Amino acid sequence: MYQENTMFEVLKTRITAWKRYSRTVSELNALTNRELADLGIARADIQRVAREAAR
Secondary structure, three states, rough: OOHHHHHHHHHHHHHHHHHHHHHHHHHHHHHHHHHHHHOOOOHHHHHHHHHHHHH
């Protein structure tokens, strides 16, 4: 039983992280280059920034 709960928690954590990553990528991609620059983010850095946010 303990192992099943642990596996479920790991899966839940990964799904939550993926949702956070996906939402962050979508929101950053919706910004203009100027808005990204104001935040100090280059368009090429969006995936990296999203990965960091998902942790």
